[in-house]
Amino acid sequence: MKRYFLLIFTLVVLTLSAQGQFAPSVSSPDITKDGTVTFRVKAPGADTVRLIIDSRLDTLMKRQGNETWSITLRGLEPDLYMYFFLVDGMKVLDNENAHTLRDVKSVMNTFVLDPKGDCPMANHDVPHGEVRAVWYDSPTLGTTRRMMIYLPPGYELSRQKYPVFYLLHGSGGDETVWLEQGRTAQILDNLIAEGKAEPMIVVMPNGNIDEQAASNMSALGNVQPTFAHKHWMDGAFEESFKDIMNWVDNNYRTRPAKRYRAIAGLSMGGYHSLYISANQPEDFAYVGLFSPAINRMDQGKSKIYDDLEAKLITQFKQRPKLYWMGIGEKDFLYKDNAEFRKMLDKNRLRYTYHESGAGHEWANWRDYLVIFTQQLFK
Amino acid sequence: MKRYFLLIFTLVVLTLSAQGQFAPSVSSPDITKDGTVTFRVKAPGADTVRLIIDSRLDTLMKRQGNETWSITLRGLEPDLYMYFFLVDGMKVLDNENAHTLRDVKSVMNTFVLDPKGDCPMANHDVPHGEVRAVWYDSPTLGTTRRMMIYLPPGYELSRQKYPVFYLLHGSGGDETVWLEQGRTAQILDNLIAEGKAEPMIVVMPNGNIDEQAASNMSALGNVQPTFAHKHWMDGAFEESFKDIMNWVDNNYRTRPAKRYRAIAGLSMGGYHSLYISANQPEDFAYVGLFSPAINRMDQGKSKIYDDLEAKLITQFKQRPKLYWMGIGEKDFLYKDNAEFRKMLDKNRLRYTYHESGAGHEWANWRDYLVIFTQQLFK
Numbered sequence: 001m002k003r004y005f006l007l008i009f010t011l012v013v014l015t016l017s018a019q020g021q022f023a024p025s026v027s028s029p030d031i032t033k034d035g036t037v038t039f040r041v042k043a044p045g046a047d048t049v050r051l052i053i054d055s056r057l058d059t060l061m062k063r064q065g066n067e068t069w070s071i072t073l074r075g076l077e078p079d080l081y082m083y084f085f086l087v088d089g090m091k092v093l094d095n096e097n098a099h100t101l102r103d104v105k106s107v108m109n110t111f112v113l114d115p116k117g118d119c120p121m122a123n124h125d126v127p128h129g130e131v132r133a134v135w136y137d138s139p140t141l142g143t144t145r146r147m148m149i150y151l152p153p154g155y156e157l158s159r160q161k162y163p164v165f166y167l168l169h170g171s172g173g174d175e176t177v178w179l180e181q182g183r184t185a186q187i188l189d190n191l192i193a194e195g196k197a198e199p200m201i202v203v204m205p206n207g208n209i210d211e212q213a214a215s216n217m218s219a220l221g222n223v224q225p226t227f228a229h230k231h232w233m234d235g236a237f238e239e240s241f242k243d244i245m246n247w248v249d250n251n252y253r254t255r256p257a258k259r260y261r262a263i264a265g266l267s268m269g270g271y272h273s274l275y276i277s278a279n280q281p282e283d284f285a286y287v288g289l290f291s292p293a294i295n296r297m298d299q300g301k302s303k304i305y306d307d308l309e310a311k312l313i314t315q316f317k318q319r320p321k322l323y324w325m326g327i328g329e330k331d332f333l334y335k336d337n338a339e340f341r342k343m344l345d346k347n348r349l350r351y352t353y354h355e356s357g358a359g360h361e362w363a364n365w366r367d368y369l370v371i372f373t374q375q376l377f378k
Numbered sequence: 379m380k381r382y383f384l385l386i387f388t389l390v391v392l393t394l395s396a397q398g399q400f401a402p403s404v405s406s407p408d409i410t411k412d413g414t415v416t417f418r419v420k421a422p423g424a425d426t427v428r429l430i431i432d433s434r435l436d437t438l439m440k441r442q443g444n445e446t447w448s449i450t451l452r453g454l455e456p457d458l459y460m461y462f463f464l465v466d467g468m469k470v471l472d473n474e475n476a477h478t479l480r481d482v483k484s485v486m487n488t489f490v491l492d493p494k495g496d497c498p499m500a501n502h503d504v505p506h507g508e509v510r511a512v513w514y515d516s517p518t519l520g521t522t523r524r525m526m527i528y529l530p531p532g533y534e535l536s537r538q539k540y541p542v543f544y545l546l547h548g549s550g551g552d553e554t555v556w557l558e559q560g561r562t563a564q565i566l567d568n569l570i571a572e573g574k575a576e577p578m579i580v581v582m583p584n585g586n587i588d589e590q591a592a593s594n595m596s597a598l599g600n601v602q603p604t605f606a607h608k609h610w611m612d613g614a615f616e617e618s619f620k621d622i623m624n625w626v627d628n629n630y631r632t633r634p635a636k637r638y639r640a641i642a643g644l645s646m647g648g649y650h651s652l653y654i655s656a657n658q659p660e661d662f663a664y665v666g667l668f669s670p671a672i673n674r675m676d677q678g679k680s681k682i683y684d685d686l687e688a689k690l691i692t693q694f695k696q697r698p699k700l701y702w703m704g705i706g707e708k709d710f711l712y713k714d715n716a717e718f719r720k721m722l723d724k725n726r727l728r729y730t731y732h733e734s735g736a737g738h739e740w741a742n743w744r745d746y747l748v749i750f751t752q753q754l755f756k
Contacts, residue, residue: 031600045466087468088423095469098483098603099594105476107485111600125590125597128513128522134534135506144506156512156629212503216477219503222409222489225476251534 026068028096035078035115040070041094043087050086054108055361061085078119079363080183082108101180103362104172105225120370121183126193127153131185133175136247140240145206146213147175147244149252150185152192152199161253163377164201165286166244167369168265168272171293172227174214175206178369181362187369198377200262201252205244207265207272209236233268233293235302238276245283259321262376264288266365267333271295275304281315286376289325290368291333291360294340309343316349322375323351326368330359404446406474413456413493418448419472421465428464432486433739439463456497457741458561460486479558481740482550483603498748499561504571505531509563511553514625518618523584524591525553525622527630528563530570530577539631541755542579543664544622545747546643546650549671550605552592553584556747559740565747576755578640579630583622585643585650587614611646611671613680616654623661637699640754642666644743645711649673653682659693664754666702668746669709669738672718687721694727700753701729704746708737 026040039061043049049061049069061069069085082101085092093100094109101110114122132149152162167184169177178184184202191197210229211218231237249256263284265273270292277284300306316323327337344351354371356364404418417439421427427439427447439447447463460479463470471478472487479488492500510527530540545562547555556562562580569575588607589596609615627634641662643651648670655662678684694701705715722729732749734742 029600043468090421090465090470091473092468092470093485095484096602098480098485099600100478100480100485102476102478106473107471107476107478114599122599123591123595123597128524130513131511133509135508146506213501217501219501221492221500222407222477224474 025096026070028094029083029109029111031111031113033115035076035113036072036074037076037111037113038070038072039083039085039094040064040068040096041085041087041092042067043069043085043092046087048086048088051083052086053081053083054103054363055359056081056363076113077363078113078115078121080110080112080121080181080366082110082181082362084108102225103181104227120187120190121366122190123186124190124193126189128189129153129185129192130155131179134251136244138240138243140243141209141236143212146217147203147205148179149204149248150179150188150202151252152188152201154199155201155253159253160199161255162199162201163260163262164203164248164252164254165262165264165373165376166203166205166273168205168207168263168269170265170267170269171232172225173266173269174208174211174225175204176214178202178204181366182369183366184369187366188373191370191373197373200373200377201248201254203244203248207237207269208232209240233271233295233301235275235304237272238279238304239302241272241276242280258283259285260377262286262288264290264324264369264372265292266290266368267293267360275308277320278308278311278315279304281311281318285321286372287320287323288368288372290365290372291327291331292325292337292340293333294336309347312344312349313347316347323349324354324372324375325351326354326356326364326371328356328358328360328364330357331364332360403474404448406472407461407487407489409489409491411493413454413491414450414452415454415489415491416448416450417461417463417472418442418446418474419463419465419470420445421447421463421470424465426464426466429461430464431459431461432481432741433737434459434741454491455741456491456493456500458488458490458499458559458744460488460559460740462486480603481559482605498565498568499744500568501564502568502571504567506567507531507563507570508533509557512629514622514629516618516621518621519587519614521590524595525581525583526557527582527626528557528566528580529630530566530579532577533579533631537631538577539633540577540579541638541640542581542626542630542632543640543642543751543754544581544583544651546583546585546641546647548643548645548647549610550603551644551647552586552589552603553582554592556580556582559744560747561744562747565744566751569748569751575751578751578755579626579632581622581626585615585647586610587618611649611673611679613653613682615650616657616682617680619650619654620658636661637663638755640664640666642668642702642747642750643670644668644746645671645738653686655698656686656689656693657682659689659696663699664702664750665698665700666746666750667704668743668750669705669711670703670715670718671711672714687725690722690727691725694725701727702732702750702753703729704732704734704742704749706734706736706738706742708735709742710738 028040030038044067270289406418408416422445648667
């Protein structure tokens with residue numbers, strides 16, 4: 001036994017010394033059963049230390065003793081949180097928390113607040129779906145591309161066919177972001193386990209056709225994630241979308257019919273969902289526009305974007321089962337969305353509208369996913 | 379078009395302002411075609427800034443102008459690198475590099491150096507295998523557990539059966555680490571594309587039986603990755619290993635026979651591989667011990683660990699096709715491994731031995747994976 005402890009000790013010391021973290025550590029984030037969260041960071045020489053929680057909070061921390069800064073927060077909503085520290089203006093991660101996520105180019109620490117054990121974004125001990133990173137052929141784009149697939153619990157062992165939900169990311173995102181910040185696997189696992197959502201396949205493609213995959217999987221070398229794509233909302237992704245649908249229908253036990261297909265996306269992905277479903281009115285019974293980047297200035301860029309109003313009238317004549325829109329009251333796209341709704345209203349096209357607090361952010365999009373998926377395929 | 383640029387601008391500004399990163403940024407890491415790497419970090423008020431590259435380098439950076447610190451490195455080997463900065467002793471990540479990996483509890487930036495385009499750890503434009511995160515039932519442990527599966531390119535479309543390589547992580551690791559730091563998918567994709575490795579299924583389970591999955595997937599809430607597991611090299615993982623093999627043979631098109639099965643692991647995973655293969659001499663034709671945590675003090679903890687010498691003699695009588703050992707000359711386990719080899723030599727048990735530079739680290743384990751997989755199933 002002695003040698004075991006020596007081995008553990010050596011491994012720990014090697015790791016800590018490689019990190020320059022020999023100093024006794026603090027506990028952070030410290031989460032109590034009632035959902036109180038205390039953040040602590042060691043910054044002996046600092047003048048100011050701030051805590052930034054995604055777009056929700058930016059606050060000063062208080063010095064405690066010689067080295068440690070801390071702050072305690074109460075009453076946070078159950079959800080996934082992303083945060084970092086600013087030590088005299090320099091971004092510093094929480095070394096006590098190994099869990100991080102990336103938002104476009106910014107890496108932050110993360111934790112999930114689930115004091116009552118009922119947050120749909122949290123990991124629960126329920127049957128889990130399978131997550132696959134696959135490469136599909138796109139004949140339209142002439143390349144192979146990466147996408148993520150969620151298969152519901154039991155898919156492997158059943159012979160059942162399943163409905164398919166296509167879920168699209170926003171500008172700056174990639175095929176991984178709905179699983180990472182979006183918590184799609186956790187949300188679907190939890191809602192399916194509670195009987196609140198139907199078992200479904202969720203397909204998360206990469207909407208940036210300049211890239212074959214997320215930047216850390218790129219054959220171009222050390223490229224960074226970016227908002228700035230050459231092909232950006234120019235119709236090319238929408239035009240190649242049937243390649244994805246064909247590949248999915250050929251490779252999975254799907255129900256390849258309109259009433260068993262949904263499409264939704266956030267921001268740019270909402271824009272993609274709007275135009276893909278309007279151009280393919282025979283394909284999607286369920287459409288979800290989450291804070292969609294609606295823009296009526298794109299006529300002429302691609303035939304995909306021409307005559308939207310007429311296309312929507314045709315689409316709605318075929319009665320989608322659900323046309324769902326959600327946006328935050330502080331979203332910078334609020335006005336564009338209001339104008340779009342006015343146009344739908346003028347044409348008496350019936351949609352479901354959900355207005356939430358906050359702005360253009362993941363807290364909303366996770367909520368929208370929870371709300372939207374419960375209405376699918378019923 | 380104007381509104382598009384306004385939209386992009388707004389998105390970028392929102393992101394940057396949320397990060398407190400309005401100051402003009404530097405370029406880092408700056409990698410030239412010949413493999414020169416320049417690191418830069420802004421730290422206006424700092425007295426010293428150090429660059430730490432995994433266990434390979436710890437060096438001072440030089441002040442350039444008022445704000446920026448930099449250092450240029452030449453002659454680094456093609457490989458995956460992990461690094462961070464120490465600004466007056468405080469760990470700071472490279473904000474210009476969105477790519478990070480976690481080593482047990484420490485998050486670091488990462489990049490791949492591939493100046494000639496032939497590094498097997500790099501993403502190349504070759505046919506890609508599929509990576510799955512699956513949950514399997516372990517009747518022995520009475521729970522479901524998560525593991526990662528690599529399927530070779532073409533698996534989905536073929537009706538072929540494939541050999542299976544079980545690849546085990548070390549202490550402090552989990553089911554994700556061979557894909558993340560280990561670059562298993564890249565290495566297999568590249569070696570298979572070049573005809574250097576046979577197409578094979580790679581199975582990466584979680585060797586910590588206290589947990590069902592990596593800590594960020596744990597239903598226990600915000601738990602951190604750790605070396606300190608209650609069940610640690612006590613035989614329980616080895617005893618439940620047939621649950622994994624059965625699940626894989628039942629769910630994939632495998633060739634369920636000894637000559638089509640390999641097992642290997644690093645450190646604790648090498649120890650697991652040693653004992654699993656010694657206790658199941660009928661199951662594995664290929665065994666790889668990568669810097670194995672060999673320890674002869676474990677007799678009596680579990681029958682799995684009893685009578686190793688006799689078990690090995692039985693195992694080698696059945697002539698494994700390859701019994702491969704690799705270790706770095708500076709590894710703290712070097713002496714234990716030398717003693718183990720002496721025991722094998724005394725019994726005239728034939729193995730392949732590979733001694734490399736450096737110590738107990740991922741640069742070695744990625745190399746060992748490249749060497750070992752090329753010798754499998756031929």
